[in-house]
Amino acid sequence: MKHTNCGCCAGIQLRSPIKIINRAGLSAIDYRIGDYNDFKASLLSKLTVSQLETLKKLTTRSDDDFTIALIDAFSILSDVLTFYQERIVNESYLRTATERLSVAELAAMIGYELNPGVAATTYLSFTLDESSMQPGAESIRKIRVSGNENPIVNMVEGVKAQSVPEQDEEPQVFETVEDIDAKSDWNSMLVKSFVEQENLASSSIIYINGINNNIKKGDQILIVEGGNKKVRKVNKVDLLKDIDTTEIFFTNLPLLTAYLPVFQWFPMVAYYAEPFALSSGTVSGIIGPLNKVSSYELQSALTIQNWSPYEFKTSVNSSKPVQNSEIKVYVFRNRAALFGYNAPKKITNIAANGNVTTTEHVIAETINEITLDAEYVEITSGDDGYIALKKPGDSEFTTYKISSSELVPQTKYGISGKSTKIKLEGSPAWSLSNMAQLRSSIAYNQSEKLGIALKPITSPLEKGTTKIVLSKFYVDLKVNQKILISGEVNDWPGVIRTEIHTIQEVALVDKYTQIITEKGLENSFVRNTVRINANVALATHGETVSEVLGSGDARMFFQKFELKHIPVTYVADNSASGSSSSIAIRVNDILWKEVPYFYGRQPDDHVFTVRRSNEGKTTIRFGDGVHGSRLPTGKLNIRAVYRKGIGSSGLLKSNQISQLISKPLYLKTVNNPVAPEGAQNPEEIEDARRNANLSIHTLDRIVSLKDYENFAKSFAGIDKAKSVWLWSQGGKIVHLTVAGANGSEIEENSKLFDNLSGAIQKFSYPGVQLHIQSFRKRYFRIVGNLNVGEDYVFQKVHDQIVEKLRNAYSYKNSQIGKNIHLSEVISIIESTEGVNYIDIDQLFITGGVEKLEKVLIAQIINASNTTITASELIMLDPSPFTFNEI
Structure with missing residues (x-):
């Protein structure tokens, strides 16, 4: 007989505890020393090899024996215990934790709070009803009311507006977060679209009032300017019906551009020592020669001369030049x-x-x-x-x-x-x-x-324009006031776009209001379609609620209360996290301050902390009398005011917020010409796993190039970021490409962009030049032939491959500046069960040459002497595609 090492005669042996070895980098670790079978086999083997005489007598191994049944029960108990022990161990490490609560608690150990999300932000434009204005409202303040003057409506923070829900949507409430002054004059301001005609005798085009003048080609037109008389032959006639004007073209003379005066200002009005009456003579004799008056100088003049702004506005607008009567x-x-x-x-x-x-x-x-x-x-x-x-x-x-x-x-x-x-x-x-x-x-x-008409200014409001002359004089416009500029895009007929801008300077120029914006126009607009609304307020998603939290008790330390409504609104700001809560706590009508933690606080500091549970509930905690003050004893003396509503549900379409909930006097309609942006849902587990470590890297300060990227990634509302050094004419600068939640672009004039830029400037090294841009999307396509096993259904395997590719190259799993490799695509396809092989014929960028590329390069910024182009993020083209069966 030949002896072998097969182990057939070994019998039952000890199988637990199992030796545990885990390599680095695993997404889950093994920690069980055995399962049910291992424990039962080990206990049975102990009976066999035991040195105790009593146990040697237990020779049966039948499951219906009491001893064996007891072993079986303990084996089940051990199986359960080791299962949960392994789960507890996995939940103890950031990489392997699968529960959001575990990640949150682990992150808290290094001072990182999971991002609660951030509310969407937009600008609301209001229309005031002049016809229904009546005096006596508390929300109205008038300045030198005279005649039919339109009052200034002081709209305090908290005006509520609600969206009109679409299919499967719920109405969303937005509230203004700033006080604004509003006027019916500012509902729809026009830009200056006409100028006085000059040099008609030598012009190739003149404009006549009306469209029923019966002027035709070949007619002779006499132009009398002072003592000069000129007869011109009509070559062409156009009827401008929208402005009730006839445009007459002459022959053999060059076309002249629209005339706009050069503005100069000599400040004299505000410095007259003795006040004098405001009249048409005052405007024509004194105001008229002063081509430009700044808003500050104008206000000085109105105050010193004790003039009514309304009467002054009316006088200026009525005295504006018409076509020269000579x-x-x-x-x-x-x-x-x-x-x-x-x-x-x-x-x-x-x-x-x-x-x-x-x-x-x-x-x-x-x-x-x-x-x-x-x-x-x-x-x-x-x-x-x-x-x-x-x-x-x-x-x-x-x-x-x-x-x-x-x-x-x-x-x-x-x-x-x-x-x-x-x-x-x-x-x-x-x-x-x-x-x-x-x-x-x-x-x-x-x-x-x-009748001689004013000459229409046919040139568009060009892209990049900062200086805009309005159609008349508008009183009370202020520096830093927000305005919404809407109009038809010049090179895209029928398309209306709206931009938000801030007034940098406002002046009375040649009897017209001229505004200069901080940034140039992003689009080129057809001039006569432009409308400007200055009744604009910043608003964020969320509805204000007020509640009594309870009664304070000076005997208790770290007294806590839970807010009733969820989720609590967090709004974007320029702090290190990018957001702050809307919670305001008053104790005995005294406002207390929110702090991140009690460490370092004095015993009499009126502070509280905010903690959020995994279910989204918010708990307010007060101090212990050593670190932060205890609450004073009182009955129902703890009150909270906060807002509820957050996340992507606030990402509505433009013009969808149109229902007023609160309606101050004179307020007629509301709208959001610009779609809300900047919203982010509460931080998900994978984002938290990534961002918790980033907070350690930056420690709320930015020093290295990578710090810029890490800081942006952990900023509320920013999902992805890529930072690189860039050499420009001005020297070395940091270029930061960012992407918003769910792949949204970050507009340069958005609140999120301003908050991110402000936060980086606050926490970075002074003097470093920074250029931030939103990422550029690019897509790629795949063409190939697929062979699957004979036992598999081709279409099912094909669909699984498409799903895996779309997931692998989705926005969520793509990174800014990451290249697409042919080998990686093939590996994903061939890892699908049932695939024999794949033959890729074409791998190319959508819109490019349709050929097979081994690597699709994601461009990381492109800088020239005049422009800087942001880095790219490449994703799989969303259009349908199929592989051919072979």
């Missing part, structure tokens, strides 16, 4: 010849052979007097009676005023007929030297005066 435009309705133009020549001799000899008549015309070839009853004399005459050989018409006009019968030059005799005024004197001139002269008459 300039007049006429159209000639009739073209005529001079009497005698068709007269036969005088016969002087008839020869025997019948030949006739003729000679011209002797000219018989009076200087500065003409006779037209027919009766023209419409011709008038006086200020608006003009006639334009042109002799053969003249390059231009000579224009005269008509002194008198009469219908007379005429017999001259061998003919008789009706005529119109006209006496002329003006120089040079009109005379004819021969009949040839008379026969070929032209007379345009029946001048009809036209």
